[in-house]
Amino acid sequence: MSTEALSPRHSPWTISSRTVVFGAVGAALYAVLGLASFLIPGTQSVAVRPAFALVPFFGKRFGVIAGFFVGFIGNVIIDLIQGAGLLWWNWSVANGLVGALAALIFAAIPPISNEAVRLVATALGALAATAIGMLFVVTDIWFQQGVDFSTFFYVNYLPALLANGIAVVILVPALDAAWEPLAKRAGL
Template identity: 75%
Template sequence: MTADAPVSREPVFAISTRTVVFGAVGAALYAVLGLFSFLIPGTQSVAVRPAFALVPFFGKQFGVIAGFFTGLVGNMVIDLLQGSGLTYWNWSVANGLVGALAGLIFAYLPPIANEAVRLVAVAIGSLVATALGMLFVITDIWVQGIDFNTFLTINYLPALVANGIAVVILTPALEAIWEPLAKRTGR
């Protein structure tokens, strides 16, 4: 969004037809594209999933609820399709939190007119949302019965690096593609 455009935003936690539709579209896209991933050797089922960049993108563009829904439901569907069921439910919640936190972060950032600066802000905001949201997987200590060191070195850090690379590169790319389309449609 440019600095000269008026900002008309819904309340941060508003649930509307628009929010539900965009959340469902985001979850469907994430679920389908998320199937194109591969496991990182030496981790406990941590996957490199480029489609993860959709989670903070939908949070940024369509709000906290749509971002949470995209991450939560999209990851649950991926897990179901890949055969792990709801065993890793806490990872789905963590994905949802990433989308929600991205929605919160970008709801309170002022509009940035310079495109390069805006895209850097998108990358940094998405990375911060990812780092904070993925902390929820500390619940693996209780859910999976692992120790803190295993959580940190085998679960959290590999997931943060893999997802961090995806959001730093692909979320700004999605933003750069989306912005002209949004302007053309009057969004």
């Protein structure tokens, strides 16, 4: 099995028809599957959304642009369909940053030949991208009344990190392992 996400000939910053197509497909998948979510009681509209695992997966496999596009556009579409409009735009940016950071993190990790170690590194890289990218929601402090640092951290950030962290640690390595033979067959 392959030991790296992007082939050596592709920079994580590459913009090509492949990047655009996979970014659009990923955003559509995330938008549709992301509707299967539920709110965590006691939070300010933080949802458990297993489809979030698609964001760092697409970042890892298809680069910064595709990863950001999947997270940002996918989340915007989910919010629009659920009636929130663009009120929570900063959460969409945070989702996009997770995808972009995942691409950068995985581009920096050297190839790993051991499958088990590769899957653990995939889980940890996706979790790190999620933890760092979701920090952008600190902007809630400036854009919403009544949100101080404590509220941001305990009511917004930690529940989102916990819910999304569980999803990415379990699902991103599973998606990556399932994608590997398909990518080989398709020559991607």
